[in-house]
Amino acid sequence: MVTPKVSVVINAYNGDAWIDECIMSILAQTMTEFELIIVNDGSTDGTWEKIHSYKDPRIRAVSQENRGIAPSANRGVGLARAAYVARIDQDDVMMPTRLAKQFAFLEANPDIALVCTYAQLIYVDKLSEDLYRAPISPRALRLRLVFECPIVQPSVMFRTDVVRALGGYNESKLFYPADDFELWSRIARQHNLTTIPEALTRYRIRPESPSHSMRSVKHNVLISSNFLHWLLKDECTAAECTSLASIFHRLAGDIAPLKLGRALWMFDRVADLIAGPRSSWDDEVKSVYGLQRRMIFFHHLLRRKGLRSLVQPISKLALRN
Numbered sequence: 001m002v003t004p005k006v007s008v009v010i011n012a013y014n015g016d017a018w019i020d021e022c023i024m025s026i027l028a029q030t031m032t033e034f035e036l037i038i039v040n041d042g043s044t045d046g047t048w049e050k051i052h053s054y055k056d057p058r059i060r061a062v063s064q065e066n067r068g069i070a071p072s073a074n075r076g077v078g079l080a081r082a083a084y085v086a087r088i089d090q091d092d093v094m095m096p097t098r099l100a101k102q103f104a105f106l107e108a109n110p111d112i113a114l115v116c117t118y119a120q121l122i123y124v125d126k127l128s129e130d131l132y133r134a135p136i137s138p139r140a141l142r143l144r145l146v147f148e149c150p151i152v153q154p155s156v157m158f159r160t161d162v163v164r165a166l167g168g169y170n171e172s173k174l175f176y177p178a179d180d181f182e183l184w185s186r187i188a189r190q191h192n193l194t195t196i197p198e199a200l201t202r203y204r205i206r207p208e209s210p211s212h213s214m215r216s217v218k219h220n221v222l223i224s225s226n227f228l229h230w231l232l233k234d235e236c237t238a239a240e241c242t243s244l245a246s247i248f249h250r251l252a253g254d255i256a257p258l259k260l261g262r263a264l265w266m267f268d269r270v271a272d273l274i275a276g277p278r279s280s281w282d283d284e285v286k287s288v289y290g291l292q293r294r295m296i297f298f299h300h301l302l303r304r305k306g307l308r309s310l311v312q313p314i315s316k317l318a319l320r321n
Contacts, residue, residue, distance in 0.1 A: 004035040004058070006099050007080035007160070008088060011039045011072030015090035016046040018204070025093045027056055031100035034086075035060055039076045042066030047090075070169040070179040077160065077168055085160050091204045092154040093122075098200035102157040105196060112138070113191035114158040114184070116151045119203035131199055138192040139275045140284035145188045146231070146270055147224050147248050147292060149181035155201040156180075162191060178219035185227045221245045228266070231273055236266055247299050248292070260300045267296055 008026055012019055026036055036056075040048045040063040051061045060079065064072070077085055084106055086099055098117065105115050119132040134150040135141040144150045166186050175182045187193060224245035229238050243258035244266050245251075272278075275285045 002033075004033055004082045006031070006034040006084045006086050006103055006157070007076075007082040008034055008036045008086045008099070009039070009073065009076035009080065010037070010088055010090055011041055011069060011076060012043060012047050012051065012090045013041040013066065013069075013072075014043045014045045014047060016043075016050050018091035019047055019050055021093060022088060022090050023051075023054060023059075025095075026088070027054075027058075028096055029094065029099045030097050031103060034058060034099060035081060037076045037079050038062075039064065039072045041068070041072040068171070069177060070171045070175075073179075074168040074171065077163060080160050083160055084157055085163065086157040088154040088201070089204075091206065093202035093204075095200045095202070099157075101196060101198070101200060106157065106159065109194075111192055112194055113162045114156060114187055114193040115196060116157075116193070117155040117196045117200040118198055119152040119155050119201040120199040122202050122204040124204070124206055127202070132203060133197070134195040135284045135288065136195045136197055137282050137284040138194050140282070140288045141193050141195065142188045143271060143274050143285065143288045143292070145181075145185050145193075146227050146274070147245065148220060149178070149184065151180075151184050151193075152201060152203050153180040154203060158187070162187065166190075174222060175219060178223060181220070182223050185223050189227070189230055217249045217251050220249050221251050224248065228270065231270055232266060235269065240266065244296070247303065248296055250299050250302065258300075260297070263296055263300055264293065267293055 010022065023036070036059045038051050038059065038061045040051060040061065042065045048063055062075070062079070064075070084103060086102065088094060102115050102117070106112060116134055121128050121130040121132060132152050135144055141150065163183070169179045170182050184193070221242065225238070225242040228241035228244060229236070232241060239256040240258055240262070243255045244263050246255045247258065247263060271289050275281055275289070281289070
């Protein structure tokens with residue numbers, strides 16, 4: 001049996017409205033030396049029947065009782081025979097050259113563990129001109145990942161051995177459905193990640209999708225605080241890292257006190273550790289640094305009752321300009 005160059009992994013659950021379009025976009029790739037692994041996670045609609053209607057020998061389909069997104073993804077990655085795994089969700093679409101371009105990029109750049117792409121957004125069934133863009137600069141992308149997830153899961157291709165060595169997706173319910181963000185943040189601690197600046201994925205936005213309806217500020221704070229403490233464990237307490245993550249994400253409720261000067265020092269320290277000397281920063285690093293620092297500054301002020309009325313009118317959009 002010939003070893004495929006790429007293993008495409010889909011975890012499917014009650015996706016019969018979308019999965020045909022997804023599978024057809026994969027089978028239409030210009031690169032043909034791949035396997036498609038589909039893990040049917042206990043679907044109760046016609047998903048399994050639709051999967052089995054395809055006779056392409058590159059498709060490997062398995063079915064299991066419903067276990068959830070992370071366990072299904074881990075099963076798929078565990079079955080992968082290729083050196084690279086490309087992820088896509090059952091309701092998303094690959095552009096024809098996506099696998100070929102990501103494979104060629106990772107082959108040419110052994111220092112990169114994961115490469116994502118820009119994604120064109122589909123709002124339910126309406127294709128838009130909107131693009132979801134992650135930073136291209138590995139340092140800028142890593143800095144973004146300290147606090148937030150700029151990577152669209154169905155645009156990702158990663159090195160199989162890297163993800164297996166890290167234990168795969170975290171199956172703890174503490175991270176559901178932000179298990180993709182949690183994995184990217186762990187990869188970013190040890191490896192470089194980057195983006196191909198082309199819309200090689202079409203990403204469907206559905207209100208009922210777990211990644212949109214259930215991901216909460218608390219998930220982001222937990223993942224962010226873990227990354228911060230990994231970076232700053234010799235200089236800051238876990239409580240301080242949780243406070244900084246909570247301030248960034250404007251998590252309501254009581255948090256351990258953290259003075260503004262300390263919060264900004266912690267962030268500057270993180271930026272230095274990730275991006276190195278400031279004289280070496282590229283424009284993307286400078287942009288991400290400026291945005292995140294402004295957010296920490298103003299969100300910290302919002303926690304002060306006396307200043308809240310003055311700062312409240314400053315919108316997130318204004319901070320991003």
